[in-house]
Amino acid sequence: MNPMKRRSFAAMLAGTGLACMWATPAWSQGKKLVIGFAQTGAESEWRTANTDSVKSAAAAAGHELKFSDAQQKQENQIKAIRSFIAQKVDVIILAPLVTTGWDTVLKEAKAAKIPVILESRNVVVKDPTTWTTFVGSDFVEEGRRAGKWLLEHTKNTTGDVNIVELQGTVGSDPAIDRKKGFDEVIKANPRYKVIRSQTADFTRAKGKEVMEAFLKAEGKKINVLYAHNDDMAIGAIQAIEEAGLKPAKDILVIGVDAVKGAFEAMIAGKMNVSVECSPLLGPQLMEAAVKAKAGEPLPRWIKSIEGVFPAEVAAKEFPNRKY
Ligand code: GYE
Numbered sequence: 267m268n269p270m271k272r273r274s275f276a277a278m279l280a281g282t283g284l285a286c287m288w289a290t291p292a293w294s295q296g297k298k299l300v301i302g303f304a305q306t307g308a309e310s311e312w313r314t315a316n317t318d319s320v321k322s323a324a325a326a327a328g329h330e331l332k333f334s335d336a337q338q339k340q341e342n343q344i345k346a347i348r349s350f351i352a353q354k355v356d357v358i359i360l361a362p363l364v365t366t367g368w369d370t371v372l373k374e375a376k377a378a379k380i381p382v383i384l385e386s387r388n389v390v391v392k393d394p395t396t397w398t399t400f401v402g403s404d405f406v407e408e409g410r411r412a413g414k415w416l417l418e419h420t421k422n423t424t425g426d427v428n429i430v431e432l433q434g435t436v437g438s439d440p441a442i443d444r445k446k447g448f449d450e451v452i453k454a455n456p457r458y459k460v461i462r463s464q465t466a467d468f469t470r471a472k473g474k475e476v477m478e479a480f481l482k483a484e485g486k487k488i489n490v491l492y493a494h495n496d497d498m499a500i501g502a503i504q505a506i507e508e509a510g511l512k513p514a515k516d517i518l519v520i521g522v523d524a525v526k527g528a529f530e531a532m533i534a535g536k537m538n539v540s541v542e543c544s545p546l547l548g549p550q551l552m553e554a555a556v557k558a559k560a561g562e563p564l565p566r567w568i569k570s571i572e573g574v575f576p577a578e579v580a581a582k583e584f585p586n587r588k589y
Contacts, residue, residue, distance in 0.1 A: 298329045299329045299356040299357055299555055300330045300356050301329050301330065301332070301355060301358070301359060301555055302332045302334070302350030302357070302358045302359070303333050303358075303359045303361075304336060304346040304347055304350070304359070304360045304361065305317055305333065305361050306338060306361045306362075306386075306387070307335055308335060308337075309338055309469050310468050310469065310470075310496070310523070310525075311497055311525040311526065312495060312496070312523045312545045315525065315588075315589035316361070316385075317333075317335075319546045319547055319589075320359065320547065321333065323548025323551065323552045329552065332355060334349075334350075336363065338467070339363070340363045340367055343363060344371045347382075348371065350380070351374055351378045351380060354378075354380075355380060356555075356559050357381050357383060357555040358380055359555070360383070360384055361384075361386045361387055362384060362388070362389045362438075364435065364439075365439050365442070368391050372391055372393070373396055376395070376396045381555075382396065382398060383398055383401065383558055384397050384399070384400040385400070385547050386401075386402045386545070387438055387440060388402070388439040389439075399558070399564040399565060399566060399567065399568055400568070401547050401550050401570075402567075402568075402569075402570060403440075403543045403569070404569060405442075405444050405447070405543075406446055406447040407447060408440075408543055408572070409443060409444040409445060409446060409450070409451075409522075412448050412522060412539075412541050413450070413451025413452045415520065415574060416429075416451075416458070416492070416518070416520060417451065417452065417455065419518070419538070419539075420518075425457065426457055426458075426459055427457050427459065427489050427490060428461045428484070428490070429458060429488075429491075429492055430477070430480045430491055430492070431448075431462065431463035431464075432473055432477065432494060432499070433445060433464060433465040433494050434494040434498075435465065435468055436465045436467075440495075440543075441465070441494055444494045445463075460492075461487070464480075466493075466498045466501070468494070468495050468497060468498060469497055470497045470498065470500055472498065472501065473493060473499065473500065473501025473505075474501035474504050474505045476502075478505045481505060481506070481511075486511070488517050489517065490517065490519075490520065491506075491518065493520065493521050495522050495523050495543075496522065496523040496524070497523075497525075498521075499520070499531070499540075500527050500528070503531060503536050507536075513537065514532075514537055514538050519537040519538050519539075520538060520539050520540075520541075521537060522541045522543055523541075524540040524542035524543065524572075524587075525589055526587055528575075529580050529583065529584045532576075532580035533581050533584065535577070537577065539576045539577065540575050541574050541575075542572035542573045542575060544570040545589055546589060547570065550568050554568060
């Protein structure tokens with residue numbers, strides 16, 4: 267049926283209650299989607315902003331969102347997905363805590379004909395047709411940006427640059443890739459050495475704890491802290507201060523995310539730079555959800571656009587920050 271004819275036919279049926287059944291599929295007209303969202307948890311400022319973004323974009327589009335907070339446990343996310351399948355939701359959004367261990371449950375979703383959209387982290391599965399698209403950042407590039415900032419910022423210094431690294435959640439895509447990108451850039455110059463590298467699970471509390479251990483072991487030898495997210499950097503800043511050292515001066519502090527907390531730390535002169543990673547993925551996710559439900563083709567990766575914010579621009583940029 268050509269669109270003109272369809273419109274007039276729909277107009278004829280208007281008021282009969284049959285109109286929307288004929289005009290376009292019911293789910294795209296009035297009847298909104300039911301979306302299950304298996305979130306990792308609330309481990310960071312980034313994650314809270316991400317949850318808010320998805321919830322408000324779903325509400326704005328009129329979709330029903332079933333939200334599950336897995337408290338940083340993969341088994342809880344798997345349970346949530348199974349419950350979404352049992353409830354026959356239209357689309358599942360998954361923020362996979364780690365990359366592996368998803369094969370079985372994603373196959374179950376596919377068998378139930380429920381499209382799965384990945385957000386904020388990626389998976390490694392045998393059957394890539396078990397998920398439709400990944401909405402999120404280029405984490406390798408974020409790591410490279412952190413490394414490039416460091417090389418540039420220290421180019422006029424001499425001697426070894428001793429770096430300690432706080433990694434994100436073990437086995438998670440952003441932790442793996444932010445390490446990879448950073449290493450790739452700094453290995454170009456043998457002066458740059460990662461002398462300690464450990465996970466702090468993307469949280470402030472662990473960031474502080476692990477930094478304390480680094481300081482105990484290496485003390486004043488440490489020149490740079492590279493944290494895979496701002497929350498860990500902010501926790502570590504506290505540890506640096508408690509050790510009687512000056513963050514951003516005695517030890518350069520590099521974070522990722524560019525959340526408000528990092529801007530506050532930069533404005534206070536305690537942090538040097540944050541590489542942006544946008545959590546505001548809600549609108550792109552809702553658009554992808556509608557297309558996935560309709561069976562329309564989606565790119566494998568819907569990328570977010572991001573920058574780098576050094577302390578020098580923090581005060582000027584702060585009022586524009588949305589997370
Ligand atoms: O950088 C970190 C969060 O998956 C991109 O997870 C996300 C990361 C983010 O907890 O702060």
